[in-house]
Amino acid sequence: MAEPIHINARVRENAEAISAALEDHMLKVFAPDARKELRRFSAGEAAELLGISPSFLRKLHFENRVPEVHTTPGGRRHYSGEDLQEIRKILDNTAKTKGTYLRGRREGDKVQVLSFLNFKGGSGKTTSSIHTAQRLALKGYRVLAVDIDPQASLTTLFGYRPEYDFLHSGTIYDAIRYDDPVPMSQIIQKTYFTGIDLAPGGLILQEFEHETPQALMANMQPPFFARMAAALQEVEAEYDVIIFDCPPQLGYLTMSALCASTGVLITIVPNMLDIASMAQFLQMSADLLDVVSNAGASMEFDFLRFLINRYEPNDGPQQQVVAFLRQLFGEEVMVSSMLKSTAISDAGLTTQTLYEVDRSQFHRNTYDRAIDSLNQVNDEVESLIQKAWGR
Incomplete structure (x- = not known):
């Protein structure tokens, strides 16, 4: 006669097994104690997110109007999330209409x-x-x-x-x-x-x-x-x-x-x-x-x-x-x-x-x-x- 299954014990065993397997998976994907990091974005991606053309973004760098960013040995620029924030503020400060590049809440807007x-x-x-x-x-x-x-x-x-x-x-x-x-x-x-x-x-x-x-x-x-x-x-x-x-x-x-x-x-x-x-x-x-x-x-x-x-x-x-x-x-x-x-x-x-x-x-x-x-x-x-x- 088959042994009866104690469902509570079995469910707990399954939960612990999944938890251990997920822990192992996370350790393989990310180093121990490491938090995730946001990747850098290519110049094309950065321009699209900023709402400008890649050529205008290059011009901003050429004229030293924006800070320099991470550049590969081959000369390709890559932008962090913080870089995008900084460039967006600079663009909005020089824009004819405030809020062109900073499109968040203004005074009187509800969250x-x-x-x-x-x-x-x-x-x-x-x-x-x-x-x-x-x-x-x-x-x-x-x-x-x-x-x-x-x-x-x-x-x-x-x-x-x-x-x-x-x-x-x-x-x-x-x-x-x-x-x-x-x-x-x-x-x-x-x-x-x-x-x-x-x-x-x-x-x-x-x-x-x-x-x-x-x-x-x-x-x-x-x-x-x-x-x-x-x-x-x-x-x-x-x-x-x-x-x-x-x-x-x-x-x-x-x-x-x-x-x-x-x-x-x-x-x-x-x-x-x-x-x-x-x-x-x-x-x-x-x-x-x-x-x-x-x-x-x-x-x-x-x-x-x-x-x-x-x-x-x-x-x-x-x-x-x-x-x-x-x-x-x-x-x-x-x-x-x-x-x-x-x-x-x-x-x-x-x-x-x-x-x-x-x-x-x-x-x-x-x-x-x-x-x-x-x-x-x-x-x-x-x-x-x-x-x-x-x-």
Whole structure:
């Protein structure tokens, strides 16, 4: 007779085995105790990010109007994130119109808070949110990435190990918990990526889901839906854009993020099962948001958009689904779609994004197709932010 399986012990063994294997993988990819570093960018990439031509960038160097940067023995210039920030400031100081190159908040602009969400796992929320955060940071925006998913994939992509680094403290949970919350500024981490700070996530975020029903019964203030917005108030002056990576469920964490948001991006994989799932998600969202709205939460957004994710343009059924969505939701479906790409998934094997890896590591056409797709999506998000600021 076969030995019975003690599921709790087996699950623990599996968890420990995966954790050890991931630790080993990280040590092979990155040196022990090393934090990730942002690569330098070519002159062509730098010019595109600055919004100028490569020839104008060369002219700036020739006239000594910008500081010298890292140059290879062959004479090729490479730019760090800090170099791009410095050049952008110099360009804006000499521009006829202020804000031409520094496109972040001006006096009177409210911070833009974007939530990436969907009820279904695997719809590309984390991939979308981190690439948007990084593209905006590379274009000069001050970005705070907030990981409210207990699985903490966004935190992992920034080079942290949530199960070690933030097992008991140091996550966004500390700033929104009911018992003795800490100031938001105490949990924000500087990241290796110039222009991005991180409010980490971790498993302890589940406690917020468990504690909120009791807090509602005890009428603890501020209520759950206002706690995220209240925590962000302390630091929002430091940022142009705040980006939430939400968990794949409509719990108290997601609703607290929505109540703090000015824009919502719902990621959707174009197949009928995912759309059926999204229909249920939207119905539940509407019902629950009615409840929190009646309780006093602000439910006004500058924009709501559906972002087509993992799109394969040569897939006939997917094309039909996208056409169906555009007919149904009109301009609320983003013009640009995030292509399904092996380049993005391959970069993920070393816990990197496509903006972090060098083009030489991939087949050129594969990389170019993927990066063009990402840039178009994220530049469309940027235009929505600019429009919300009245520009």
